[in-house]
Amino acid sequence: MDALNINSRRSFLKKTALAGAGIFAINAIPAEVFAKTDLVKLTILHTNDVHSHIDPFPSNDPKYPELGGAVNRAALIKKIRTEEKNVLLLDVGDIFQGTPYFNLYGGELEFKLMSMMGYDASTIGNHDFDNGLDGLVKQLPHASFPFINCNYDFSDTPMAGKTIPHKIFIKDDIKIGVFGLGIELEGLVEKRMYGNTKYLNPVVKAAEAAHYLKLDQKCDLVICLSHLGYSARAKQINDVDLAKQSKNIDLILGAHTHTFLDKPIPYTNSDGKDILVAQVGWAGIRLGRIDYIFEKKSGKKASEGYSIKISKKSIAI
Amino acid sequence: MNKSLLQHIVVLYAIALLSGCSTAPKIKSVETSSIEFNTQNTAVDSTTYKLIAPYKKEMDKIMNQVLVVADTALTKDLPEGSLGDFVADAVLKKANDVYKPADQVPASICLLNNGGLRAQLPKGNITRGNAFELMPFENAIVILTLSGEKTKQLFQSLVEFNGAPFAGATVTSKAKKITELTIAGQPFDVTKNYKIVTSDYLAGGGDKYDFFKDPVKIDTLNYKLRDAIIDYMIEQNKKGNTLKSKKDGRIKYQ
Numbered sequence: 001m002d003a004l005n006i007n008s009r010r011s012f013l014k015k016t017a018l019a020g021a022g023i024f025a026i027n028a029i030p031a032e033v034f035a036k037t038d039l040v041k042l043t044i045l046h047t048n049d050v051h052s053h054i055d056p057f058p059s060n061d062p063k064y065p066e067l068g069g070a071v072n073r074a075a076l077i078k079k080i081r082t083e084e085k086n087v088l089l090l091d092v093g094d095i096f097q098g099t100p101y102f103n104l105y106g107g108e109l110e111f112k113l114m115s116m117m118g119y120d121a122s123t124i125g126n127h128d129f130d131n132g133l134d135g136l137v138k139q140l141p142h143a144s145f146p147f148i149n150c151n152y153d154f155s156d157t158p159m160a161g162k163t164i165p166h167k168i169f170i171k172d173d174i175k176i177g178v179f180g181l182g183i184e185l186e187g188l189v190e191k192r193m194y195g196n197t198k199y200l201n202p203v204v205k206a207a208e209a210a211h212y213l214k215l216d217q218k219c220d221l222v223i224c225l226s227h228l229g230y231s232a233r234a235k236q237i238n239d240v241d242l243a244k245q246s247k248n249i250d251l252i253l254g255a256h257t258h259t260f261l262d263k264p265i266p267y268t269n270s271d272g273k274d275i276l277v278a279q280v281g282w283a284g285i286r287l288g289r290i291d292y293i294f295e296k297k298s299g300k301k302a303s304e305g306y307s308i309k310i311s312k313k314s315i316a317i
Numbered sequence: 318m319n320k321s322l323l324q325h326i327v328v329l330y331a332i333a334l335l336s337g338c339s340t341a342p343k344i345k346s347v348e349t350s351s352i353e354f355n356t357q358n359t360a361v362d363s364t365t366y367k368l369i370a371p372y373k374k375e376m377d378k379i380m381n382q383v384l385v386v387a388d389t390a391l392t393k394d395l396p397e398g399s400l401g402d403f404v405a406d407a408v409l410k411k412a413n414d415v416y417k418p419a420d421q422v423p424a425s426i427c428l429l430n431n432g433g434l435r436a437q438l439p440k441g442n443i444t445r446g447n448a449f450e451l452m453p454f455e456n457a458i459v460i461l462t463l464s465g466e467k468t469k470q471l472f473q474s475l476v477e478f479n480g481a482p483f484a485g486a487t488v489t490s491k492a493k494k495i496t497e498l499t500i501a502g503q504p505f506d507v508t509k510n511y512k513i514v515t516s517d518y519l520a521g522g523g524d525k526y527d528f529f530k531d532p533v534k535i536d537t538l539n540y541k542l543r544d545a546i547i548d549y550m551i552e553q554n555k556k557g558n559t560l561k562s563k564k565d566g567r568i569k570y571q
Contacts, residue, residue: 054369060439062390074365076354098435100380100449101372109372116365130454187525190518287354309353 026291026304038296040172042221043084045077045289047091048255049282051098051127052110056312057283068284070113072312076287077117086171089118090178092255093125093227098283106131111142119145121167123180123225124152125255129193133158148180148225151205153198166209168217174294177213180225181206183256184236202228202237203245214248220294220301222249229256230279243267243275250301251290254279264290264305280307380446384550387560391438393431396480396570399562400437404451405429405484406563407549408542412458412514415540424460424512425501426485428471429542430524433516434482443550443560452543456516462534465507470528472498472505480568491571516542 026041034041056069081087091114096107107128114122124147128136137158140147150165166179181202185194206224213219224242231240239254246269254277264276280286290305391400409427416423436450463471475481476490489497498505510533517537519526553560 055373060441062437062439070369071365072354079354097453098450099453100376100446103449103453103455104376104379105372109369112368113365116368187522190521190523311353 026293026302029293040086040174040294040296041084042086042088042171042174042176042292042294043080043289044223044251044253044292045080045087045089045287046253046278046280047073047284047287048227048253048279049094049125049258050091050110050284051094051282052096052102052107053099053283053285054101054109054113055099057285064283064285067309067311069310069312070117070284072310073284073287074113074117076308076310080289081118086174088120088169088171088176088178090223090225090253091119091122092225092253092279093123093180093182094127094255094282095122095125097127097130102130106135107139108142111139115142115144120169121146121148121178121180121225123147123227123255124149124163124182125227126183126185126189129185129189129197132193133195133197137162148178149182150179150209151200151202152182153200156196156198158195159197166213168213168219173296174221175217175219177210177217177219177222178225179206179209179213179222180227181242182227183229202226203242206242206246206249210246210248220299221251221292224249224252225255226252227255230254230259230261230277231257239277239279240267243269243277245270246275247271247273249275251275251303252277253288258282260286260307262307264288264303276303276305278305285310376446380444380449382445383442384445384448384547385443385554385558385560387438387440387443389562390440391560391562393434393437395431396568397564397566398431398482399564400434400451401429401431401480401482402484402563402565402567403438403560404434404546405482408458408545409484409514411545411549412460412538412540415538416460416536418460418536422512424485424514426468426511427483427514428475428519428526429482429515430519430526431481432524433518438560445547448543448547448550452546454516454518454542456518456542458538458540458542458545459515459517459520460536460538461513461515461520461529461532462510462536463513463528463532465505465509465511467528467532468500468511468513469495469498469505469507471513471526474526474528475568476570483567487567487569489569489571496571 053068054070057064057067059065095110096102101109140162146167147163148167149163154160166177169176184199210222213222226239229238231238239252243252244267258281259279260281261279264278267275269275278288280288286307286309288307290303292301292303294301391403392398393400405427413423435453438447472488472495476495477493486500488495520529
């Protein structure tokens with residue numbers, strides 16, 4: 001490869017090999033390497049099932065004392081943005097329901113905070129229907145990011161035209177295609193809440209969206225925002241089954257089952273290619289992070305993922 | 318982290334990526350799985366803080382009100398948990414307080430779902446906010462009149478799916494079959510109808526409670542589950558009572 005001369009390659013290897021404990025391989029690559037080569041680094045940050053947990057858990061919480069909190073998450077995201085050029089921040093639904101913030105304000109503050117943190121997109125979870133379709137529509141003006149879903153047909157509902165099936169983001173010439181999937185609502189959400197929303201087969205819709213993004217649009221990375229659930233706890237189609245059956249998807253960011261995965265789990269898709277499945281529990285206790293490196297010419301990529309626990313004493317107002 | 322492993326991965330990855338060899342570089346994960354971010358070493362994100370402040374101030378005024386004191390934490394558990402017992406007892410009591418049917422027969426059973434209990438109650442002061450987190454949904458109480466056959470099916474299902482929050486009955490089973498069933502202190506009678514307190518969510522097919530389909534009668538109370546729980550807490554406190562973990566063995570597996 002011509003782009004890197006032997007000296008910078010040597011210094012790259014030296015610096016990365018010297019990385020100490022707590023420093024990750026991809027994050028140990030010095031910034032100058034990206035400047036001199038056609039390597040591009042992309043940092044994906046993700047949350048799921050935050051469930052209106054705007055304050056950190058109280059100090060007397062038996063399971064998660066002083067963890068989470070929007071102020072702390074915002075600080076972490078801000079810090080990462082100062083260190084990384086190409087950040088994509090995504091949520092996988094169930095933004096609503098779980099604390100009195102939702103009961104009193106209907107999700108307004110949740111959307112405002114996510115907009116302030118610079119979320120690029122979210123999909124829709126079952127609890128985002130908890131104040132009905134009208135309740136969701138009412139809060140949409142507070143969100144500066146799109147809601148992405150390709151298997152709910154909202155055409156006969158107040159949500160018609162208010163979601164998009166997929167979106168392509170471009171970061172340093174790298175094309176990232178994102179599409180979203182929602183869970184079957186019947187038996188999970190009251191009919192009066194989801195009204196005439198039609199649930200379409202997520203496997204079929206995922207195949208269509210992924211084919212479009214990867215093959216027609218030539219995306220370098222295809223991400224599925226899935227509110228289907230991880231595996232054993234999900235009774236119907238789930239992320240693990242979807243990953244194995246799929247093609248043209250590189251990464252599934254999951255939700256719904258509140259599964260704490262310390263790092264993305266690798267699976268092999270139906271084409272024999274690698275696919276990762278990630279999920280970071282719930283309540284904004286953790287932020288998921290997956291760094292990708294792309295080599296533009298060859299189209300090759302490498303990734304590294306982990307989750308970051310967010311902690312700090314409760315904010316007092 | 319295993320440093321030599323990291324070096325190994327980095328070197329392999331670098332060679333694969335930089336030499337342009339045909340196999341794609343593979344770093345699927347590194348041995349360190351998660352790290353902690355503690356904002357105590359970072360300045361508070363003041364714009365976020367300022368956005369939350371007015372909402373929080375208004376919310377705390379309402380939600381910090383102490384309703385009752387709990388002697389122990391009330392926790393979620395299956396087949397029986399102290400939280401499930403408390404909630405089902407409270408909802409059965411408060412529903413019957415407002416239920417004035419023509420036949421003057423009160424409901425004898427309450428059945429809810431474990432998944433619907435969204436937070437546990439800590440030991441000590443229980444606030445209105447705790448009640449909201451326990452029962453955040455806006456679901457209303459309904460009273461279903463079920464045939465004896467459907468009621469039997471209800472308890473058979475309860476035994477099969479390893480319990481759920483319920484009150485007003487005791488059930489004993491062996492090898493997932495009911496051996497003894499008592500409702501409101503009386504032996505179960507399959508020829509009788511029974512009145513069951515539940516939520517409109519479960520009555521409408523939520524959580525696949527199939528035995529609630531096609532009831533003899535549905536009475537919808539204009540009374541939220543959460544309000545019933547809050548009213549019960551206030552009532553107990555007025556009586557000078559604290560919340561205690563009961564776990565009286567209302568469901569038994571032999």
